[in-house]
Amino acid sequence: MRRFAALYAQLDRTASTVAKREAIAAYLHDAPPADAAWAVYVLGGGKLRRLATATELRTAAQAATGYAEWLIDASYQHVGDLAEAIALLLPPGDGALADTPLQVWMEDWLPALGKLDPPARQLQLQAWWRALAPQQVFLLNKLLTGALRVGVSQRLVVQALALWSQLPTDLIAHRLSGDWQPHAAALSALAEPDSGEEHLTDRPYPFFLASPLEQNVEALGDRNDWLAEWKWDGIRAQLMRRSGEARLWSRGEERLDGRFPELETAAAALPFDGVLDGEILAWNAAGHLPRAFTALQKRIGKLKPGAKLLADTPVRFMAYDLLEHDGEDLRQQPLRARRERLATLLQDVSPALMLSPALPATDWPALALEREQSRARQTEGLMLKRLDSPYRVGRKRGDWWKWKVEPYTLDAVLIYAQLGHGRRAGLYTDYTFGVWDRSHLVPVAKAYSGLDDAEIATLDQWIRSHTLERFGPVRSVEQVHVFELAYEAIQRSSRHKSGVAVRFPRILRWRTDLAIRDADKLDDLRRLAMD
Amino acid sequence: MRDDLLQPRSQGLYCPAGDFFIDPRWPVERAVVTHAHGDHARIGNAGYHVAAAGSALMRERLGEEAVIETHEYGEAFTLGDVRVSMHPSGHMLGAAQIRMEHGGRVVVVSGDYKREADPTCAPFETVPCDVFVTESTFGWPVYRWPPIDAVIADLLSWWDDCARRGVPALLFCYALGKAQRLLAELALRCDRVAHVHGALLQPVQHYRDAGIALLPTVPLAENARGTAMAGELIMAPPSAANTPWMRRFANASTAFASGWMQVRGNRRRRGFDRGFVVSDHADWPGLLRSVADSGASRIYVTHGDGDVLTRHLRELGHDALALEALGES
Numbered sequence: 001m002r003r004f005a006a007l008y009a010q011l012d013r014t015a016s017t018v019a020k021r022e023a024i025a026a027y028l029h030d031a032p033p034a035d036a037a038w039a040v041y042v043l044g045g046g047k048l049r050r051l052a053t054a055t056e057l058r059t060a061a062q063a064a065t066g067y068a069e070w071l072i073d074a075s076y077q078h079v080g081d082l083a084e085a086i087a088l089l090l091p092p093g094d095g096a097l098a099d100t101p102l103q104v105w106m107e108d109w110l111p112a113l114g115k116l117d118p119p120a121r122q123l124q125l126q127a128w129w130r131a132l133a134p135q136q137v138f139l140l141n142k143l144l145t146g147a148l149r150v151g152v153s154q155r156l157v158v159q160a161l162a163l164w165s166q167l168p169t170d171l172i173a174h175r176l177s178g179d180w181q182p183h184a185a186a187l188s189a190l191a192e193p194d195s196g197e198e199h200l201t202d203r204p205y206p207f208f209l210a211s212p213l214e215q216n217v218e219a220l221g222d223r224n225d226w227l228a229e230w231k232w233d234g235i236r237a238q239l240m241r242r243s244g245e246a247r248l249w250s251r252g253e254e255r256l257d258g259r260f261p262e263l264e265t266a267a268a269a270l271p272f273d274g275v276l277d278g279e280i281l282a283w284n285a286a287g288h289l290p291r292a293f294t295a296l297q298k299r300i301g302k303l304k305p306g307a308k309l310l311a312d313t314p315v316r317f318m319a320y321d322l323l324e325h326d327g328e329d330l331r332q333q334p335l336r337a338r339r340e341r342l343a344t345l346l347q348d349v350s351p352a353l354m355l356s357p358a359l360p361a362t363d364w365p366a367l368a369l370e371r372e373q374s375r376a377r378q379t380e381g382l383m384l385k386r387l388d389s390p391y392r393v394g395r396k397r398g399d400w401w402k403w404k405v406e407p408y409t410l411d412a413v414l415i416y417a418q419l420g421h422g423r424r425a426g427l428y429t430d431y432t433f434g435v436w437d438r439s440h441l442v443p444v445a446k447a448y449s450g451l452d453d454a455e456i457a458t459l460d461q462w463i464r465s466h467t468l469e470r471f472g473p474v475r476s477v478e479q480v481h482v483f484e485l486a487y488e489a490i491q492r493s494s495r496h497k498s499g500v501a502v503r504f505p506r507i508l509r510w511r512t513d514l515a516i517r518d519a520d521k522l523d524d525l526r527r528l529a530m531d
Numbered sequence: 532m533r534d535d536l537l538q539p540r541s542q543g544l545y546c547p548a549g550d551f552f553i554d555p556r557w558p559v560e561r562a563v564v565t566h567a568h569g570d571h572a573r574i575g576n577a578g579y580h581v582a583a584a585g586s587a588l589m590r591e592r593l594g595e596e597a598v599i600e601t602h603e604y605g606e607a608f609t610l611g612d613v614r615v616s617m618h619p620s621g622h623m624l625g626a627a628q629i630r631m632e633h634g635g636r637v638v639v640v641s642g643d644y645k646r647e648a649d650p651t652c653a654p655f656e657t658v659p660c661d662v663f664v665t666e667s668t669f670g671w672p673v674y675r676w677p678p679i680d681a682v683i684a685d686l687l688s689w690w691d692d693c694a695r696r697g698v699p700a701l702l703f704c705y706a707l708g709k710a711q712r713l714l715a716e717l718a719l720r721c722d723r724v725a726h727v728h729g730a731l732l733q734p735v736q737h738y739r740d741a742g743i744a745l746l747p748t749v750p751l752a753e754n755a756r757g758t759a760m761a762g763e764l765i766m767a768p769p770s771a772a773n774t775p776w777m778r779r780f781a782n783a784s785t786a787f788a789s790g791w792m793q794v795r796g797n798r799r800r801r802g803f804d805r806g807f808v809v810s811d812h813a814d815w816p817g818l819l820r821s822v823a824d825s826g827a828s829r830i831y832v833t834h835g836d837g838d839v840l841t842r843h844l845r846e847l848g849h850d851a852l853a854l855e856a857l858g859e860s
Contacts, residue, residue, distance in 0.1 A: 012795070013804055013805055014784075014804050015804065067672060068843075068846060071672060071842075071843060074839045075671055075672055075673050078671050078839075080796050081795070081796065084795055084796075085673060088674075088793065089672055089673055151799075421796075422796055423796055423800045424796065424800065425794060425796030425797065425800075426794065426796065426797060427800075453800075
């Protein structure tokens with residue numbers, strides 16, 4: 001792990017993407033291919049099945065340091081990262097295992113840890129910690145508990161692989177898509193010349209992602225150059241049919257096979273082979289509408305849904321693009337041509353496969369009016385796609401825009417604060433907000449994002465000097481500050497004390513102009529949740 | 532806390548029997564000041580008692596008009612009914628612990644201190660006492676300072692790396708104390724030159740005047756730009772980070788020398804490429820060791836979030852209290 005730890009240190013020591021790309025490419029040149037394959041996998045966000053829980057790590061750390069449980073926890077709260085806190089707490093190891101290759105850790109040792117019974121696992125962890133330098137302890141703990149997160153995106157890994165292999169990034173992105181397995185052979189396959197046939201392998205195409213529309217819509221030019229559709233609020237997916245066999249890939253490039261049998265059946269029954277890009281939606285057939293995302297969540301978790309669930313919560317595939325037809329990669333054709341072919345192909349197929357309709361409004365003002373209907377149509381707003389555009393790879397600005405509806409907002413009072421994690425470690429950045437239930441404030445939302453660094457620093461100082469009570473890492477604070485929160489939806493909830501659940505709350509602005517009596521009332525939120 | 536030697540008051544720690552304050556926050560008649568940092572040495576007090584080793588720095592901080600009485604380390608003097616003496620705390624040039632003796636009892640206020648050797652100041656002295664008031668700036672067990680040799684070696688290899696890449700090495704550090712310690716440690720290991728920001732000039736001169744060997748320094752030229760400074764070490768106070776001043780060195784590799792750099796999130800949040808863990812405060816083992824060495828039967832913990840250290844000391848069997856909890860504010 002020594003070489004990988006050195007790479008990690010290099011990546012951690014620069015904010016420059018160029019420097020990171022070069023560091024990864026240099027590592028790929030030097031490292032044994034089996035190790036390099038694993039490095040590509042974990043840097044790209046891949047992880048092993050969870051092999052030890054955070055509680056197990058804390059318990060082992062207690063045993064290894066002799067510190068009380070509260071002291072381990074206080075250190076974790078202060079550092080904001082358990083893997084790092086433990087690495088800093090342990091006595092330095094002797095480095096005896098520093099040269100064990102990454103591949104051995106990932107393929108043999110770590111999986112074996114998962115098979116031990118809990119007491120043996122505790123001892124094994126401590127034995128490893130005693131044999132590694134602090135930075136490697138940190139990496140080991142990260143690998144055990146989840147993703148690495150070192151400011152390296154999947155895209156950066158793709159760019160580094162392209163630099164290393166001297167191949168185009170789009171080809172690398174496609175070869176990495178699907179469930180790429182980290183083996184030496186798979187790594188060398190990434191660098192092989194393009195055969196021209198490889199789009200037919202069992203992999204999804206890299207998804208083309210839209211950017212949020214920030215400019216005035218009129219700036220997009222002629223309305224007739226653009227396709228406008230609803231922005232569906234479901235699961236983005238590619239539905240493939242090759243040689244009669246159906247496959248479903250999520251945007252996270254995970255196989256969804258088995259979860260949505262009605263879609264696979266419908267795809268298998270198609271009279272052609274192809275790859276459709278679209279959205280999986282829980283469907284309200286009577287209303288000709290999608291159902292709320294919460295309905296779809298019931299299906300996501302079920303690997304083999306039963307008859308009752310299938311009947312109660314049917315799903316549909318709302319297709320909006322055709323990437324491949326009878327073995328031909330269509331991605332370089334203009335959207336206009338792909339859509340035309342898609343519309344023709346989807347005539348007279350199973351109702352489970354629908355064509356995302358093009359919105360007819362003929363000019364931008366009319367389209368803006370249509371967008372006002374988004375919530376009533378159970379959508380998040382509009383998608384605008386340039387009719388001349390190819391199907392690109394990743395998030396490239398310019399051809400695909402998402403024009404979401406304005407979020408709902410509410411004014412709420414800061415009532416609790418908790419220390420943040422990662423980059424915000426040591427600062428009070430996790431806030432709980434309350435609204436009025438008659439004479440007192442009840443918590444309705446937690447939010448972590450939306451303030452700038454200066455506001456965070458100011459609020460952190462204020463929280464420290466205006467704490468009422470401490471409950472472990474949480475402080476209740478004087479009820480003074482009002483914030484405007486944005487959110488996407490509000491629903492009734494029996495799991496929340498307030499009786500409502502607010503979806504995706506974030507801070508819009510600090511309302512220094514408002515007093516706490518101006519904050520919203522719970523009764524009003526409840527009414528909204530009923531509509 | 533009912534004690535004729537020490538009471539926490541809103542202005543700071545007060546010694547009733549001697550009628551003086553230690554590092555008062557607001558102007559008082561008589562101030563005993565531990566060291567020359569701005570949050571300890573404040574202007575406006577009628578009279579000051581300071582350690583002789585730091586007198587030039589104090590004069591600079593407090594102004595020509597200030598009435599300052601200096602005392603050699605270990606030399607006792609009397610304030611009211613109290614026998615007072617100042618002892619090196621190892622924090623920076625002239626930094627002192629305050630020993631107070633009255634009616635057979637001894638109280639020691641540590642001020643800021645560290646246990647590691649520092650070529651710019653006298654080393655921490657263990658002063659036996661009945662009551663020990665300790666700082667706890669780094670009062671979590673995650674803070675254990677790496678050996679300074681390793682840190683300076685790391686810093687030098689970063690500097691070399693910047694030279695190879697043709698970019699300036701921009702090192703942020705506190706202008707008084709930390710900067711001089713780094714320059715002194717560097718002087719022991721290399722014979723290069725450091726460029727220093729204007730805020731560092733006077734403190735550097737004071738240290739040189741006190742006879743401390745520092746790396747040669749040149750004032751950073753007004754018109755110095757990134758390209759001309761390729762491979763050069765530039766030292767600047769952290770307050771210069773993220774200001775327009777920085778634009779001149781847009782391509783620089785940036786680093787911060789501070790104990791807080793032990794935690795990765797602190798470094799990432801502040802956007803530094805590198806963090807060098809160098810602190811002039813006691814780390815966790817240093818705090819525990821100093822408490823034990825003092826032999827005190829009662830410990831007061833001051834500064835920062837003292838809760839963690841206080842609770843740990845109590846579990847170790849010490850009679851420890853957080854001073855904050857006693858109504859310090």
